[in-house]
Amino acid sequence: MADKIILEVARYSPEQDTKPCFATYEVPVHKEWVVLDALNYIKDKVDGSLTYRWSCRMGICGSCGMMVNGEPKLTCATFLSSYAHNGNKIRVEPLRYFPVVRDLVTELSDFLVKLKKVKPWLIRKDTVPLSQGEFLQTPEQLDYYKQFSMCINCTLCYSACPVVGLDPKFVGPAAIALAQRYNLDSRDQGAVERIAVLAHPEGIWGCTFVGECTKVCPKHVDPAGAIQQYKLNAVLDWLTSFLMPRGHNSQDVKP
Amino acid sequence: MARQSDEAFFWMLFSAGGVIAAILIPVHLFLFGLAFPLGWLPAPDYERLMSLVHMPLVRVYLFVFCSLPLFHWAHRFRYTLYDGLKVKHLNEVIFALCYGGAVAGTVLAAYLTWTIA
Structure with a gap:
């Protein structure tokens, strides 16, 4: 398993952007880390403006749903190690078919x-x-x-x-x-x-x-x-x- | 857009046709397409089959066997056109063509099964 993984994260700020774009972040890979851990790492260490919903981190609250490599997933239950085979790249987008409020947050x-x-x-x-x-x-x-x-x-x-x-x-x-x-x-x-x-x-x-x-x-x-x-x-x-x-x-x- | 009762009615035909298409058609295909021609099972002769077809119950069976899968096709094809080609705005035309086709096929099936000599 690689030490690092690249996360391509959809960014959208309604005040500045006319359409969403992608920002790329390098994130360390730990065996037990899920995609939500990687997003939390980006928010804590790289870019505090990244916006997304999450709460329980254990598949109960249902708030951290996002598109991970084109598939709807709970990011708290999606391990980074599952994507190690995919050129070490993960694309994270807001859930499809919902209007986007900001970055990965959808309007429900x-x-x-x-x-x-x-x-x-x-x-x-x-x-x-x-x-x-x-x-x-x-x-x-x-x-x-x-x-x-x-x-x-x-x-x-x-x-x-x-x-x-x-x-x-x-x-x-x-x-x-x-x-x-x-x-x-x-x-x-x-x-x-x-x-x-x-x-x-x-x-x-x-x-x-x-x-x-x-x-x-x-x-x-x-x-x-x-x-x-x-x-x-x-x-x-x-x-x-x-x-x-x-x-x-x-x-x-x-x- | 079709009314609620229309949708229930056409889904009922779709569902019944699906059961026939999934269960009975493969049996017929196996018997008449493989088992009889390849000699896996003794094939009934022409006269025997014709005497069967002349029985009213068998005629009804053949009619239902032909008709309901047509409604299964009509319903499936209608939604395939709606969603696949994104032409839901042509609903009335698609509705008429799909179910009209199934009705035409049903009338033909009724005629053939009833008039077969």
């Missing part, structure tokens, strides 16, 4: 609006007093949605999805997977409220099942699977409403 407002639209929280029709105790759940009921609850909103899946790039209105993988996480939760009764946003040309029907979202997810969530699962539910729901216009229960797919 649009994602947050989409996320809110799918109502990713428990919705109840009834209000049960606390004195009646908790809503109990069996391990099987937990397993039904648990995988989708692992999402950390890192938005890597949005940068991996070509549909997001082509149609900025597409609700996107993480938001749909999180909606499905609540639809599948035995405590939730809000599937009917989510269907208008999800079963929409800009919702699940916009997805062409490229599958890159699932491939890049650092938490092994399967957003592509969630979308296909929801497509089938939406078709069954549409069929039921078509054949039995009265009294069908939209999207009630819980165990």
Whole structure:
């Protein structure tokens, strides 16, 4: 393994630049260093103006997502040593398909609006007093949605999805997977409220099942699977409403 | 842009066609393209096959076998044109050509499977 590695980092300052450019930095390579460590080294020792988001350094907060050699990655979980074969050069850019605020920091407002639209929280029709105790759940009921609850909103899946790039209105993988996480939760009764946003040309029907979202997810969530699962539910729901216009229960797919 | 119910309907046809294209077509290709011509399995004679084709259930099977994969193609090709060529603004024309083609193929399949002597 080489002692040094070259980082080509995208720089953009909206006050001075009309478009992003790349700055090159030489960084020492330590076996246990990740790309985020290299960025921290640049900020601490070389150029304090370099701007990027990070927090936990352990793949929990989801804030250090960037394009590393063209792939969406959590930089806290991407080791420098993995790129030693690539001419000792790593190109770091802000996540694709998001507007850039500065250097490697992206604007997430649009994602947050989409996320809110799918109502990713428990919705109840009834209000049960606390004195009646908790809503109990069996391990099987937990397993039904648990995988989708692992999402950390890192938005890597949005940068991996070509549909997001082509149609900025597409609700996107993480938001749909999180909606499905609540639809599948035995405590939730809000599937009917989510269907208008999800079963929409800009919702699940916009997805062409490229599958890159699932491939890049650092938490092994399967957003592509969630979308296909929801497509089938939406078709069954549409069929039921078509054949039995009265009294069908939209999207009630819980165990 | 297609309505929500249209999308559900066409995705249902796409999905059903995909199942046939993935499961049944390879079986037919294996039997009629490899196993029978190469003598791996005893080939049925022409009269036997024709008597099979004359059964109403087999006619329906052949019709579905031809029709649904066309809708699978139409849906896939529609989105390939949208995204591959970035021509989503021609949605109405593409929609009409793709599904129109599938409907035309379905009508032809219905005619042939029903009139085969």
